[in-house]
Amino acid sequence: MNSFSVKIWALVLATIGLAITAHKIFNVGLPLTPQQDTELWTVQAQASFTGDGGPAKFSLTIPSTTPNFLRMDEDFISSRFGLSVDTIDSNRVARWAVRRAKGTQNLYYRVQVARANNEVEFTSKPDFPEKPEYVEPYKSAIESILRTVREESADVESYVRALLILLNAPSPGANVELLLGRADDLDEWTSEIIYILKGVRIPARKIWGFTVSDSNNDMKLTPMLQVHNGERWFTFNPRTGQQGLPPDLLVWMVGDRPVYDASGAKDVELSFSVTKTYAELMSVVRKGAEASDSLVAEFSLFALPVQGQNVYRLLLMVPLGALFVVFLRTFVGVQTFGTFMPILIALAFRETQLFWGILLFTGIVSIGLMIRFWLERMMLLLIPRLAAILVIVVILMLLVSMATNRFELDRLLSISLFPMVILAMTIERMSITWEENGAGDAIKMGIGSLIVACIGYLIMTNESLMYVMFVFPELLLVILGLCLWMGRYTGYRLTELFRFNAMRRGGS
Helix, strand or coil: CHHHHHHHHHHHHHHHHHHHHHHHHHHHCCCCCCCEEEEEEEEEEEEEEEEEEEEEEEEECCCCCCCCCEEEEEECCCCEEEHHHECCCCEEEEEECCCCEEEEEEEEEEEEEHHHHHCCCCCCCCCCCCCCCCCCHHHHHHHHHHHHHHHHHCHHHHHHHHHHHHHHCCCCCCHHHHHHHHCCHHHHHHHHHHHHHHCCCCCEEEEEEEECCCCEEECCEEEEEEEEEEEEEEECCCCCCEEEECCEEEEECCCCCEEEEECCEEEEEEEEEEEEEEEEEEHHHHHHHHHHHHHHHHCHHCCCHHHHHHHHHHHHHHHHHHHHHHHHHHHHHCCHHHHCHHHHHHHHHHCCCHHHHHHHHHHHHHHHHHHHHHHHHHHHHHHHHHHHHHHHCCCCCCCCHHHHHCCHHHHHHHHHHHHHHHHHHHHHHHHHHHHCCHHHHHHHHHHHHHHHHHHHHHHHCCHHHHHHHEEEEEEEEHHHHHHHCCCCCCCCCCCHHHHHHHHHHHCC
């Protein structure tokens, strides 16, 4: 395969990996850095009433469809009451019941919500309303308003918007003034608008919600107007005509049903309060992906058991460390014993920590190298010699562990995590290099291996990189593409520039 084809494959793989990552960031909302927090609101409904000693029932309408918000959790708190939750006309209704209720009773419903860029829509499809028989003088006023609006609109959306602008004009005409006199508050005014829209058989209803804030102990339900164009619902502010749900409005219920109903109870009081806290953004996004049955949640590493997650948090850092080894060897020209031996040593450094890891690695390799030269005098075959070196490495690791345990140096007990086969092969290859090319090249390659292992340790212990690789494992495709691209590099290495510079000075 020629160089151009390899570069095309590298580009395709990197593009796929980056595209999936971009989808997770911009569409799903996964954060790029760990420990990002997002706002979380806890809304509480508290119902209190006095029981007369007999059976008591209490029902409360609770959120069902919540555009712009994600329901994280909800709790029903009561004592001795039975609980059931039903769905009635696009609403969820919590029903409490008890055989005997005497004295003051308290029921609580709490829901935690977080902001979400969800595409949740109201799915119910209403029937077209019957045209009412308006009575005079309201009949003439309403029909005049409807004729005026019809000329200034093209569809249901523009019709409702034009109607709301006309009804809420700063200087209303006589017809509007007549209708305004029939509404004392926003609830009645919204009902009046729905009554007017029946004249042109446009389905309309109220939705009720709270404007969430930092904290509020006396929240009131606010009505909004919804109309249906035959395909979907559109929301309007009944006072301003502005289309769309406000981003901070938590929809609580739909329609004109009462927010609560009680029997066997007196002195009923219902209050709403909200408080704001903060939660880890990652948990909120994961909850949203699970709620929407997203493939991101289904094929996420977070779906693995905890033990599996911990394994892959480590394994996913190995390709990243390998990428840097490829870079250092291909472009810089750092010489090491083995291609990926430094990465395996770096994995051991994760447990021993860097300083003690360097100390142990240098000590074991140095002692093992001296013993290897002693074994050379015995004229052993290659395989038995390697086995002997492996046994010696294990003995050295055992002696170090016993000595450090005697002096209570707990950190050095982690020497057992060093890959002993890699240490044995390092000793063998270093001794061969020493014999063939001299001590200088052998020491240079040993130092190069140690430097690469230290850099690999710093990379593979970086919390931000560990988070990115675990949350966006598709970046492995990007790493693969970079490895393919670097695999076709045939230019100079950085260290070769110094070598050729010396030749140039000698030639001149």
